[in-house]
Amino acid sequence: MKEVKKHGVAGSAIKAFEFFIQWHLTERCNLRCRHCYQGGRRVQEMTLGEVKQEIDEATAMFEAWEGEHNLSVSRSIHFTGGEPFLYEGLWDVVAHARKQGYGVALMSNGCLVTSDDAKRASTLKISDIQISLEGPPDLHDSIRGRGSFAAAAKGVETLVGFGNRVSANVTLSRLNVEQIEETTETARRMGFYGIGFSRMVPCGRGKALKDRLLSPQELKRAYQRVLGLSTPSFEVVSGDPLAGTLLESKVPFGCNLTLGGCSAGFSGITITSDGSVMPCRRIGLIAGNLKRKPLRAIWASSRLLWRLRRRESYQGKCGRCPLWPSCRGCRAVAYAHSANQGKPDLFADDPQCWVEGESEVTLRGSSGRLPL
Numbered sequence: 001m002k003e004v005k006k007h008g009v010a011g012s013a014i015k016a017f018e019f020f021i022q023w024h025l026t027e028r029c030n031l032r033c034r035h036c037y038q039g040g041r042r043v044q045e046m047t048l049g050e051v052k053q054e055i056d057e058a059t060a061m062f063e064a065w066e067g068e069h070n071l072s073v074s075r076s077i078h079f080t081g082g083e084p085f086l087y088e089g090l091w092d093v094v095a096h097a098r099k100q101g102y103g104v105a106l107m108s109n110g111c112l113v114t115s116d117d118a119k120r121a122s123t124l125k126i127s128d129i130q131i132s133l134e135g136p137p138d139l140h141d142s143i144r145g146r147g148s149f150a151a152a153a154k155g156v157e158t159l160v161g162f163g164n165r166v167s168a169n170v171t172l173s174r175l176n177v178e179q180i181e182e183t184t185e186t187a188r189r190m191g192f193y194g195i196g197f198s199r200m201v202p203c204g205r206g207k208a209l210k211d212r213l214l215s216p217q218e219l220k221r222a223y224q225r226v227l228g229l230s231t232p233s234f235e236v237v238s239g240d241p242l243a244g245t246l247l248e249s250k251v252p253f254g255c256n257l258t259l260g261g262c263s264a265g266f267s268g269i270t271i272t273s274d275g276s277v278m279p280c281r282r283i284g285l286i287a288g289n290l291k292r293k294p295l296r297a298i299w300a301s302s303r304l305l306w307r308l309r310r311r312e313s314y315q316g317k318c319g320r321c322p323l324w325p326s327c328r329g330c331r332a333v334a335y336a337h338s339a340n341q342g343k344p345d346l347f348a349d350d351p352q353c354w355v356e357g358e359s360e361v362t363l364r365g366s367s368g369r370l371p372l
C-alpha cells in the first residue's frame with residue numbers, strides 16, 4: 001500500500017482520469033527489511049532501451065484513451081525497486097518520462113542518495129520522493145537493518161537541501177503501531193514535508209511477520225490517530241482504502257461504479273523489471289508481460305484485471321458492502337492472508353476490516369466503464 005496518493009475516479013461519466021504506473025526498475029536492493037513483500041526472486045531486467053520503449057507504448061495508450069474517450073488523463077509514473085538508486089539508468093529513464101509529460105515520483109529507502117542524485121531530481125522536477133521510515137532510529141534499524149536510519153536521514157537531508165519535496169512512508173504493523181506519534185515527530189524533524197501510513201502485507205519476507213498484523217480494531221484506532229495528526233504545516237495521510245472509510249462517505253447507496261479505493265484493476269498498474277504487468281506489486285499475480293503483449297492490450301483483455309473490476313467477483317463481505325465503490329479493502333492483504341491459511345483467494349474478505357453491519361445492495365452487473 002505504498003500508494004499514499006489518493007486514487008483516481010473511474011466511472012462511465014468521467015471527464016478526467018488519474019492513472020499511475022508503479023514501475024519496479026529492479027528487484028535488487030541494498031537492504032533486507034523484515035516486512036518486505038519481495039521474496040528475493042531473480043529476474044532478467046529489461047534493458048534501458050526496452051524501458052524507454054515501454055514508456056513510449058504507455059504514452060501511446062494514454063493518448064489513445066484521450067482521443068477515443070474524450071477525457072483528459074492525468075498520468076504519473078512512480079519509479080521504485082528493489083532500490084531504484086541501484087538501477088544504473090535511473091536518471092535517463094526519469095528524464096525520458098518527464099519529457100513525455102508524466103508526473104514522476106520516486107520510492108526509495110533513501111540510503112544511497114548522493115548530491116548528484118539530489119541535484120538531478122530537483123532539475124527534473126520530481127513531484128514526490130517517498131522514503132521509507134519505520135519509526136525512531138532504533139525501531140527503524142530493527143526492521144530495516146543496522147545503520148539504515150542514519151543512511152536514510154543523510155539521504156533525506158541531501159534531497160531536501162536541493163529543494164526536493166520528500167515524504168516519509170511508514171508500513172504499519174504491531175512492530176511500530178505504538179510509535180505513530182513519535183514516528184511522525186521524527187519525520188518532521190528530519191525535514192520531510194509529510195508522512196503517509198500504509199499496512200504491512202504478510203507475503204514475501206513479511207510472511208514471517210503474519211502474527212504482527214494488526215487486528216481490525218487495532219488498525220481502526222491506528223488510522224484514527226493518523227488522521228488526527230495532520231496539520232496544515234505537516235501532512236499526515238494514508239492511501240489505504242480502509243483509512244478512507246473513516247472519512248465522510250459520499251457514496252450513493254447501491255452505486256456500482258468505482259469512486260476510489262484500491263487501485264488494482266482500476267486506476268493504476270504495476271510493471272516489474274522483467275516486463276511483468278501486475279494489478280499491484282503486493283498482490284504479485286501476473287496479468288501479462290510486455291515482451292509478449294502491449295500494455296494497452298493487457299489492460300483491456302486480462303482476465304485477472306477484469307475479475308478485479310467486476311463487483312460479482314467479490315462474493316464475501318466486500319461484495320455486499322455499500323462502501324464497495326470507494327473501498328474494496330486491500331486485495332493484497334486479503335490474498336496474502338488467505339494464502340497463509342492455505343486457501344489463496346484474491347477476493348477473500350479483508351481480514352483487517354472493522355466495518356460491520358454491511359447491508360445488501362442490488363448488484364447491477366459490472367462496474368463503470370473504464371478507458372481500455
Ligand code: SF4
Pocket residue numbers: 001002003240241261262263264280281282283329330331332333
Ligand atoms: S491491493 Fe489495492 S489497496 Fe492493497 S496495496 Fe495494492 S493497490 Fe493498495
Ligand code: SF4
Pocket residue numbers: 242245317318319321322323324327328329330350353354355358
Ligand atoms: S467490507 Fe470490504 S468494502 Fe466494505 S469497508 Fe470492509 S473492506 Fe471496505
